[in-house]
Amino acid sequence: MEKRKQSYFRPDPRTWLLLCLLGIASILLVHSEIGGLCLFLGCLLIHLLTGKANKILPYALYYLVFYGIGWAGVRLLDSNVAFSVSSMLSSIGIVGRKILIPLSFATALAGEATGSLMAALQAMRFPKAVGIAVAVVLRFFPTISGEYRAIRSSQRFRGIGVGVVHTLTHLPSTVEYILIPLILRTTKVAEELSASMTVRGVRFSGETISYRPIHFSWKDGALCVFMAVIAGAVFVLEKGGVL
Amino acid sequence: MIELKNVSFSYANNCENSGLRRIDLTVKKGELIILAGKSGCGKTTLTRVLNGLCPQFYPGNLTGSYSLDGQDALKMPIHQLGTMVGSVFQDPRSQFFTTNTTDEIALGMENIPLERAVMQERVKAVCAQMNIDRLLDRRIFPLSSGEKQLIAIASICAMEPKVIVMDEPSANLDSDAMVRLGTLLYRLKAAGHTIILSEHRFHYVRDSFDRLVFMENGAISAIYDHNEALRLKREQLAGMGLRPFEAPAFQVGGAFQSKPEDTLQVSEISCMLDGRQILEEVSFSARSGKILAIAGPNGAGKSTLCRTITGLYRAMGTVQIDGEYLKRKKRTNHSFFVQQDSDYQLYAPTVLDEFWIGKKETPARKETALAKLKEMGLDAFQNRHPASLSGGQKQRLLLAIAAASSRSLLVFDEPTSGLDGYNMRLTVQLFKQLAKEGKCLLLITHDMDLIAEAADCVLYLEQGKVRYHRNVLR
Numbered sequence: 001m002e003k004r005k006q007s008y009f010r011p012d013p014r015t016w017l018l019l020c021l022l023g024i025a026s027i028l029l030v031h032s033e034i035g036g037l038c039l040f041l042g043c044l045l046i047h048l049l050t051g052k053a054n055k056i057l058p059y060a061l062y063y064l065v066f067y068g069i070g071w072a073g074v075r076l077l078d079s080n081v082a083f084s085v086s087s088m089l090s091s092i093g094i095v096g097r098k099i100l101i102p103l104s105f106a107t108a109l110a111g112e113a114t115g116s117l118m119a120a121l122q123a124m125r126f127p128k129a130v131g132i133a134v135a136v137v138l139r140f141f142p143t144i145s146g147e148y149r150a151i152r153s154s155q156r157f158r159g160i161g162v163g164v165v166h167t168l169t170h171l172p173s174t175v176e177y178i179l180i181p182l183i184l185r186t187t188k189v190a191e192e193l194s195a196s197m198t199v200r201g202v203r204f205s206g207e208t209i210s211y212r213p214i215h216f217s218w219k220d221g222a223l224c225v226f227m228a229v230i231a232g233a234v235f236v237l238e239k240g241g242v243l
Numbered sequence: 244m245i246e247l248k249n250v251s252f253s254y255a256n257n258c259e260n261s262g263l264r265r266i267d268l269t270v271k272k273g274e275l276i277i278l279a280g281k282s283g284c285g286k287t288t289l290t291r292v293l294n295g296l297c298p299q300f301y302p303g304n305l306t307g308s309y310s311l312d313g314q315d316a317l318k319m320p321i322h323q324l325g326t327m328v329g330s331v332f333q334d335p336r337s338q339f340f341t342t343n344t345t346d347e348i349a350l351g352m353e354n355i356p357l358e359r360a361v362m363q364e365r366v367k368a369v370c371a372q373m374n375i376d377r378l379l380d381r382r383i384f385p386l387s388s389g390e391k392q393l394i395a396i397a398s399i400c401a402m403e404p405k406v407i408v409m410d411e412p413s414a415n416l417d418s419d420a421m422v423r424l425g426t427l428l429y430r431l432k433a434a435g436h437t438i439i440l441s442e443h444r445f446h447y448v449r450d451s452f453d454r455l456v457f458m459e460n461g462a463i464s465a466i467y468d469h470n471e472a473l474r475l476k477r478e479q480l481a482g483m484g485l486r487p488f489e490a491p492a493f494q495v496g497g498a499f500q501s502k503p504e505d506t507l508q509v510s511e512i513s514c515m516l517d518g519r520q521i522l523e524e525v526s527f528s529a530r531s532g533k534i535l536a537i538a539g540p541n542g543a544g545k546s547t548l549c550r551t552i553t554g555l556y557r558a559m560g561t562v563q564i565d566g567e568y569l570k571r572k573k574r575t576n577h578s579f580f581v582q583q584d585s586d587y588q589l590y591a592p593t594v595l596d597e598f599w600i601g602k603k604e605t606p607a608r609k610e611t612a613l614a615k616l617k618e619m620g621l622d623a624f625q626n627r628h629p630a631s632l633s634g635g636q637k638q639r640l641l642l643a644i645a646a647a648s649s650r651s652l653l654v655f656d657e658p659t660s661g662l663d664g665y666n667m668r669l670t671v672q673l674f675k676q677l678a679k680e681g682k683c684l685l686l687i688t689h690d691m692d693l694i695a696e697a698a699d700c701v702l703y704l705e706q707g708k709v710r711y712h713r714n715v716l717r
């Protein structure tokens with residue numbers, strides 16, 4: 001199993017960052033339905049080539065869900081039901097499908113070891129503060145979700161927000177009982193984390209050496225070129241009226 | 244190595260009242276010093292002064308002088324001080340910066356900075372010494388609190404600082420990990436490192452500490468050398484609010500005999516989380532009026548088991564409470580789970596309001612709440628905001644809420660983690676009172692003092708399986 005995993009090419013963190021930026025640029029430039037689908041298929045192919053085949057099915061499902069939401073929005077437009085609802089649904093469908101492309105690369109970037117990520121950003125001549133900010137963001141979201149789960153678990157034993165009906169009928173108090181401990185905990189965690197980082201010299205702006213070596217190979221370059229070529233080709237075909 | 248002369252410190256925001264008053268302390272190179280005292284006596288603030296967090300991170304007024312290895316430490320920037328004074332903090336969940344264990348261990352070394360080959364060598368050495376190779380290259384978030392604490396300790400030890408300051412490093416560790424930590428500290432001391440240990444549990448450094456510094460109200464009340472400290476009688480230590488030096492003396496005897504009328508009957512619970520088998524066909528029972536301690540190494544599946552029993556996690560197997568087979572959601576209604584951190588378990592604007600949160604306030608409920616608050620010694624705080632209580636008081640408030648909940652099964656996750664001797668003994672009394680009232684108590688704990696003083700039987704888990712379920716002999 002381990003050998004099979006290692007046989008795949010593991011991109012440099014900078015590759016994911018570049019792919020993410022290319023993804024953002026491509027969804028801003030490409031507007032057609034078919035063009036968007038081509039970009040999405042190209043994105044899935046990159047995940048397949050980098051050993052992330054297990055992600056393909058979930059991404060494909062998300063794509064279909066967003067397609068369904070968009071389709072429902074358009075149908076509602078036809079049937080003259082509330083315009084705001086139908087336009088909102090169709091917008092969610094379109095934006096959701098588009099955002100999946102850079103988001104899937106960003107998720108892969110988030111999966112990289114923090115040390116590699118900071119080293120990669122430093123190699124790209126970004127100030128250290130950028131690396132720290134990225135690492136804190138990656139650290140922050142799982143922390144918040146962990147704290148949220150802990151709060152909700154505790155609340156079940158106190159009879160707060162048990163079930164959808166109870167939550168909806170007591171929405172203001174439920175939200176209050178979630179937010180207050182969440183803010184208290186987040187503040188405490190942020191303070192302690194910051195103290196821990198400070199004494200370990202993370203904020204030190206001098207030279208640092210990363211534990212993990214990073215290497216941007218020709219394969220990394222090829223992946224970025226592949227994505228750029230797909231985006232460029234789709235854009236040109238779209239402008240030429242083919243798509 | 245360390246010389247503190249007439250050091251006083253008060254926090255600028257005045258939120259934390261545990262400042263320092265006229266601290267005079269000299270620590271030689273290679274000494275292991277224990278800072279002891281009741282919670283809130285100023286131990287943590289003293290460690291913050293030593294590592295430079297006070298006043299460089301926590302602003303406040305610091306007077307006096309602090310010399311470190313012949314240099315004026317008060318003039319050193321904090322990152323420079325950090326390379327000389329390594330710090331392990333109390334809460335393992337909020338002190339890691341990266342998402343991967345190996346990166347976390349290497350983090351401090353990257354910033355010194357050390358050569359990559361040296362870092363790799365040190366990571367290997369420290370992991371071998373602490374027996375934590377199994378934790379390398381794993382995601383930090385799914386680890387247990389004890390495992391996270393081991394990573395935090397390894398991260399500091401790998402930096403090989405001249406001085407190591409640890410704030411209750413054993414609070415979440417199992418017995419084996421504690422012994423290994425004791426050995427590691429002994430080796431570090433022998434290698435010339437100066438160690439300052441703020442602790443409530445002393446037995447794992449019983450043979451290696453040099454002096455015990457006893458603090459009260461932000462000042463040093465007494466300093467005992469090794470022999471003087473060991474001569475302190477149990478009653479004297481109890482009077483000082485400290486725990487004993489000796490490892491608690493208790494034995495487990497014959498196997499616990501399950502009976503059909505037992506309040507809790509757990510049968511063949513198996514659970515997988517994050518693609519790992521955490522529990523494997525765990526079966527046991529627990530009785531009302533008895534206290535069952537669930538013990539075992541860090542990551543053995545203790546918390547997962549209790550979360551499954553109380554309906555927080557889905558798992559294979561069956562759970563019977565009060566003779567009734569219950570589905571997951573029903574189990575939550577029949578039990579009360581007090582988690583380790585009280586901060587996210589208190590929601591109301593006042594202590595008294597906590598008792599009818601999610602319910603209606605009735606005269607009967609108010610009467611029960613007031614009675615429970617009185618039992619726990621919290622009646623004077625009924626109109627205070629729960630967040631303003633101390634850690635021990637919050638813990639007792641949760642005990643009172645659990646007692647008033649009329650649930651027959653009460654589960655507590657590490658209830659005495661970080662508690663001094665005084666608060667630990669108080670908590671034990673309250674547990675015994677709850678058991679006397681007919682509640683069935685499960686305590687997830689590594690605290691041998693707690694097991695020795697409170698538990699009637701012990702369920703020992705190892706790698707997700709029951710190793711034994713036996714009665715405690717006294």
